[in-house]
Structure formats: structure tokens, C-alpha cells
Amino acid sequence: MPEKKEFKRLPTDVKPENYTLRLQPDLDKFTFKGQETIDVKVLSSTTSITLNSEEIEIQSACYKAADAGDQNLKAEVKFEPENASVVLSFPSALQPGSGQLCIDFTGELNDKMKGFYRSKYSSPSGEEKYGAVTQFEATDARRAFPCWDEPAVKATFDVTLVVPKNRVALSNMPVKSENDLPEDSTWKVVTYERTPIMSTYLLAFVVGEYDYVEDKDSDGVLVRVYTPVGKKEQGQFALEVAVKTLPFYNKYFQIAYPLPKIDLIAIADFAAGAMENWGLVTYRETALLIDPKNSSSKSKQWVALVVGHELAHQWFGNLVTMEWWTHLWLNEGFASWIEYLCVDYCFPEFDIWTQFVNSDLGRALEMDALHNSHAIEIPVGHPDEVDEIFDAISYSKGASVIRMLHDYVGDESFKKGMNQYLTKFKYKNAVTEDLWESLGKASGKPVLDVMTTWTKQMGYPVVKVSEKQEGSNRVLTLTQEKFCADGVQEKEGSFSWMVPVSISTASDPKKAAVVTLLDKTSMDVTVPNVSPDQWVKVNCESVGVYRVQYSSETLDRFIPAIKNKTLPPRDRLGLQNDLFALARAGMISTVDVLKVVGAFVNEDDYTVWSDLTGNLGQISILLQNTDGFEDFKTFSKKLYKPVAQSLGWDAKESEGPLAAMLRELALTRLGKYGDEETVTEARKRFENHVSGKVPLPADLKGPVYLTVMVNGDETTFNQMMKLYDEADMQEEKVRISRCIGSIKSDELKKKVLDFAMSDKVRSQDTVFVIGGVTGTVQGRELCWQFVQDKWTELHERYKGGFLLSRLVEVSTDNFVTEARAKEVEKFFETHSAPAAERKIQQSVENIRLNAKWMERESTSVLKFLRSQ
Ligand code: BES
Ligand code: ZN
Secondary structure (H helix, E strand, O other), X not given: OOOOOOOOOOOOOEEEEEEEEEEEEEOOOOEEXXXXXXXXXXXXXXXXXXXXXXXXXXXXXXXXXXXXXXOOEEOEEEEEHHHOEEEEEEEEEEXXXXXXXXXXXXXXXXXXXXXXXXXXXXXXXXXXXXXXXXXOOOOOHHHOXXXXXXXXXXXXXXXXXEEEOOOEEEEOOOEEEEEEEOOEEEEEEEEEOOOOOEOHHHOOEEEEOOEEXXXXXXXXXXXXXXXXXXXXXXXXXXXXXXXXXXXXXXXXXXXXXXXXXXXXXXXXXXXXXXXOOOXXXXXXXXXXXXXXXXXXXXXXXXXXXXXXXXXXXXXXOOOEEEOOHHHHHHHHHHHHHHHHHHHHHHOHHHOHHHHHHHHHHXXXXXXXXXXXXXXXXXXXXXXXXXXXXXXXXXXXXXXXXXXXXXXXHXXXXXXXXXXXXXXXXXXXXXXXXXXXXHHHHHHOOOHHHHHHHHHOOOOOEEEEEEXXXXXXXXXXXXXXXXXXXXXXXXXXXXXXXXXXXXXXXXXXXXXXOEEEEEOXXXXXXXXXXXXXXXXXXXXXXXXXXXXXXXXXXXXXXXXXXXXXXXXXXXXXXXXXXXXXXXXXXXXXXXXXXHHHHHHHHHOOOHHHHHHHHHHHXXXXXXXXXXXXXXXXXXXXXXXXXXXXXXXXXXXXXXXOHHHHHHHHHHHHHHHHOOOHHHHHHHHHHXXXXXXXXXXXXXXXXXXXXXXXXHOOOHHHHHHHHHHHHHOOOHHHHHHHHHHHHHOOOHHHHHHHHHHHHOOOOOHHHHHHHHHOOOOOHHHHHHHHHHHHHOHHHHHHHHOOOHHHHHXXXXXXXXXXOHHHHHHHHHHHHHOOOOOOHHHHHHHHHHHHHHHHHHHXXXXXXXXXXXXX
């Protein structure tokens, strides 16, 4: 473990109340000038003021007490770069009372996608241009102006931007006034209405060239979606989602959206997916723009989820904010849960809650089984530690425990408690317990006691089930213990959860027959009216955050119900996911799990297939390192063929998005594993697409591109690169650049790696293009070597941040030998990776898990596959 970095929060003897902030970016020199007047309250006498400031130069700083006439105290300025702060020292003590702090400063519009930064775009005529934009969360407002950059130090903001006249300039609030700059009439001075009291990390400015579409929601809020110039129709879909979503949340929370307007804007260079700045939400282009013809169903679903997520933050996060980053999960876990509620409301055809079980619960259970996981609530101080917790625990486990809680207290109580919480803490800050208290009051249930076991303790339980039939009753004995990915219990500390358990039976598969709270190590539960041959499932609809282990006899009863699909999709999904995890942990045999996979012959649910595919993918990673990978391919081709055949290549008129997504999934697998028929058809369709004869529909592009790449040569590669160059939409560029790495030839793979670093690929996408080469053993080797060689450059490019964590993940996670684990460990002993420390340990742990799994079971798995 690297040493914990020294960290102190800012002193609280002086507190800001309002910032009057004026910023003037120079889009040619990539610098900016700033002036601020901060109305402060001095709470106790002091000779210095400490605030955050990073990579900013201060020209002058002075303090004027409200009752001191014209007398200004000039400050001596001393930076403390290791704390990202600046100390302003005054010749005499400031007395308690009101005053104003005036600071003149300058800074760089950097290219690191954080703070106040530059973003490159091309104008419709193809000209290269720059805009200026902000990304402040978590700790980068201090890169744009000296401020108290902590979420609990809320203030109001009067923002003024001075920009060239022909640019769009936006901030959180509507424009209050717009005038020519007196000294140069090619510039304008735009002043915005005062913001409500808010945290610094939610402030935002955007300067650039944009078009927009607009509408009003049913409550009269003005909603605009800003797009690149000439592409405003690509904003229409997100606009519709936003206009529907705002009133939905208004109704759900029983609190109106607090600002007069909201803008959603697509930013060319953007590190995260999207950012919930109050009233000015910024997005990656791929998370906001939809082309009616050329965007896939998956993209639409993604845009809807992201819009739903960021708009939820306008209440949960912006109106009520976490007191400190330790409670980040409140923001992200909650938004990651309610985005599904919103999409389910707007687009029921996505059956999005089933997808939750795969995308969020599944991800959470996987990561949280590691010894190197962490509790949802975790003390953090230094910015690198803060960056590090924007991870699957805060997001996906956070969302999963909220889903479990929502089910436990019921929708009515949940809504009531949410409203109480938001009303009580609006324009203020809250901690996790505050939410539990509101929800406990509203529901009359021991929410605090139950939830504390989930948020203050890492990991989750596996509930072991043994059963006996007593007359018409089935008596289950449930026992909980911590689930560990390697099957080995930690010695230190004993873990125990209060687990809301629901149980369903074959007579009414969708409904919980028994609901109870497992609040001790072991207990008996009687399920009435069950005949001896009927299945009884623990964790109905996979709502609980735990795994279930049945005896093999109990398990057998599920087989027919999987085959005839009377076991509901979320239960089928959860069941097989638990089995794979238990196998990886060495608690059951992988061959037994593969036998159960055989029961999915009639499976037709996209999400079940998707989860199963992910799990088989893990096995394929192991087998790629053996001489039996061909057998795995044969097995897989047989598995996916029926579903691909039943869907065909062409969309049926009446089919929904899930059919399109399932077709994409099945064809992709068949293409990847070299199914001849699929490869031939994909090649034919690709040629027709390239020649312009029959353009591929959006939902077929993914599988066709991947298939021709995996089975392609240099000609295909060049054709694909040409498509990349010609592509206008970011969605298409991303689709292509993520799949070109699957080309067989090592030489071409190396080309892809260089291409990833070239200026043809935006920094925000580099990591994923690099990740694209890791589909084969050889590719993983090349990628890891490349990442090591280029580490300094990559590190400099991202200056820490979560993209670097993702890079560690894609380049190391899928190794399968102890030697590799050691090699990765060793490399990072001498190469710093701020904000990726935990990720490195997790990757190393994953490699060791793979290695053990390989050793233990690859022979028996191969034998099984060969016998099929
Ligand atoms: N608050 C985050 C943005 C963010 C992420 C800031 C990481 C700083 C570091 C935003 O609400 C968010 O969660 N965005 C997600 C997309 C969302 C749909 C899960 C993202 O950027 O991945
Ligand atoms: Zn979020």
C-alpha cells in the first residue's frame, strides 16, 4: 500500500457568501484572465485566508472590511502546491464581520480536460477551432479561480464571461445582460443571473460555436440541447427525453426544478461521460447526440440513461449535496439507480430494469468480491483519493443497494422519505445517515440499521440454502457468509449483513411468496404450499445484493424452468451469474456450470444472453491460453447459432430495440468465433456498405465491422480506416476505432496502437482504442508492452484521473499467470499512477484469480467441451 497522502480540509474561520467572477478566455493563446470579488464573512479574527488554487497565477489580492471605508489590506500571496491551495496573509488581523476579497489572476486553458480547458472542434467548413469549457468535479474549480473548493462550502455566484462576439457563451444561469466590451467591440461582456447557493464543483462555463434545439417542459422550464454547428437535429432525441424527464422527477420528488433554464451541451473533448453542472449539463458527444438514421438502439438507450442520470443530479447532488466526498456514493449511487426508473418510464420497450441486473448489480458483485474492494462510505482526503472512488462501488454497488432498499421499504415510503430528505437539506449538505433517517421515518423500518451494514462494510454475503420438504411446506435454512472471489474468507474481522430476502416459487414465479430479513448468521424460513418437485428461488428478481448457493439437487429443479422460461428473466440471469462466480471462486465446478448453460437453449432475452456472454467471455480468456480454444469456439458457435437464425439479419418491422440488440450480440459472437456463414454474409454486407450500394443499418454496423475485422486482412483494415476518416459522427468513429484492434495481424495491431496515440483519436477515446487490441493473447501482450513503453506520455496526457485507471484495467486485467501478476506489480512499484492505486491492486488480484482458475479447471473444462 502506498503511503496515505497528508491532507487537511480548508480552515473554516472565513467563509465565502457570494463570488462575483469575471473570466476572459483567449482562444488563440489558450490563456485566461480573471477577476473576482468574494463577499466573505470572517468568523474569527485571523491574519490569513487559505483557499484552493491550482496552476493559477495571482497578480494581486486584497481585503476590504465592510466597515473600513476605502481601506484595502494588500495580501502577501503564498502558494502551497502540495495542498492545491494559496495562503493570503495580511499585515494586520481581519476582524470578525463582513468584507470583500478581491483577486486578479491568470491561468492556462489547459488540454487535460479538467478545470477551465480548451476543446478542439472542426467547423462545418472543416477548419480546426478551439472553444473553452469547464469540468470542475471533483476538485478542479480551483484551476479556474481561487475558491473554497469543497462541496460543503456553498455560495452564490455572479458570473460574467468576456468572449469574442461571434461565440456562444453559456453558464449555469440565464443571461442577465450582454454588452460590447468598451475597449474592443469585437468582444462581448455577458453577465448571468445570480445562481442559487451551490457548491463550486457544479459551476460551469462554455464558450464556442453551437446550434441548438429548444422546448419547454410541462412546468415551463426552458430546455435547450446544444449541438455542433449544422447538426441540431441530432439534439432532438435528448431534448425529448429531457422534456419528459424533468416533470417526471418534479413529480417523483414533489419539488420543482429550481432554475429557470437547463442546457444540455455536447462537448468535443470530454473526459467523463457527462457532468451535471447545475443548469448547464455537459456531455460527451456520444452521450447526447443521436442521428435518427445512423445511431444504434444501444446509443439511444445510452443517451436516455445519461440524460436521466444527470437530470436526477439537479435535485440529488445539486440541490442537496454530499457534505464531503466520503458520501460521493449518495450522488452517484442514487443517480445511477433513478436513471433506470426514468428510462423505464420514457421507454418501457428497453426492459431496462432487467438490464440493471447485468450492468450494475453484476458489475458491483464482481468488483466487490475482491479483497481489494472498499466500503461504499470510505474516508477520502487528497484529490487523488477522491478521483479513485468514482468507481463501480460508488456507482453500481451504490445503485444496487438503493434498489434493494427501494424494494424493502416500498415505492410510496421511498418517495415520501426522498421528499423529506430533499426538503430538509435543500441548498445545504447531507451525509449518508441523513438519508437513512428520512427513509426510516417514512417507512417505519429500521433503515439505518439495515443500510449501515451495506455502506460501512465492504463486500456482500453469499447466502447458502439447504432445504427440506415438510408436508406441503418447504423449510429453507439460510446461512450467510462473506463472498470472496477466491473463495477464501478473510481471517480478520467478521462480516455480517442485514439482508432483505425475498423468496419466490414455481406457483407464482414473479411474486415474492415470503419476504424476510436475514439479520443473523443463519435462520430457517418456511415457504408454504410448495410441492416436492417445485423450485423455490431465493432472491426473487435479483433485487438483493448477494449471491445464492444451492445444493446441486435444489439446483436441478431449476433446469426445466430455465428451459421453458417459466423462471423469469432476472432470475435466470441472476442464477447463472451466481453459478459462474461460485465456480471462479472454486466453490463449485465449472463443468457443472457449463452443463447448466445447456439449459439456456431456448433463451430469447437479450439481457440474459448479454450476461451469459460476459461470463463465457471470462472462460474464453482462460482457454485462449490453452490448445483447446478451438473447442470453445465450436461450443460457442453451437450456442449462438439458433438465436441468430431465429432473428435473421434484417430487422422485422414490428420488432423492438431488444431484438436489434440481441441480433447484434449473437452475430458478433458468431462472427468473432469465425462461423463461416456469418463471416460470408458480413463480408458481403460490408462490401455493399463500403461501395455505397446498400448502407448498413445502424444496428448491424457493430457486428459486421467486428466480424470483417477479426477475419480480415490489410485490405479490410484500410477500408475500415477509410470509413473512419470519412465518418462525421463521433458514434461511428468510436464504433470503428474500438473494433479495429481485433484485426489478426500483429503488425496491424501495432498500427492501431500508434493510431490510438495520434491526433486522429481524441485523448478521451485513446484508452478504449488501445483496449481494442486486447481480444487475443498476442494482443494483450502487445498492449501491455505498449502501455509500459508509453507510460510517461500517457501519464502526462491524463495527469491522473479515471482514464488512467481505465488504462490500467484494459491493459492488465485479463492476464492469467502468476508471473504476469508479479510483472504488473513490479512495473507499478516504479511508475506512479495517481488515482489508480486501488485499480492496480484489483487488476493484480484478478490476474491471480484467473491463474488459479486456470490451474484448477482448464483441463476438466476442455475435456467437457470436447465431449460436446
Ligand atoms: N458526476 C459525474 C461526472 C464525473 C465523473 C465527474 C467522474 C468527475 C469524475 C456524472 O454525474 C456521471 O456520473 N457521469 C457518468 C455517466 C453516468 C450516466 C453514469 C460518467 O461520466 O461516466
Ligand atoms: Zn453522476
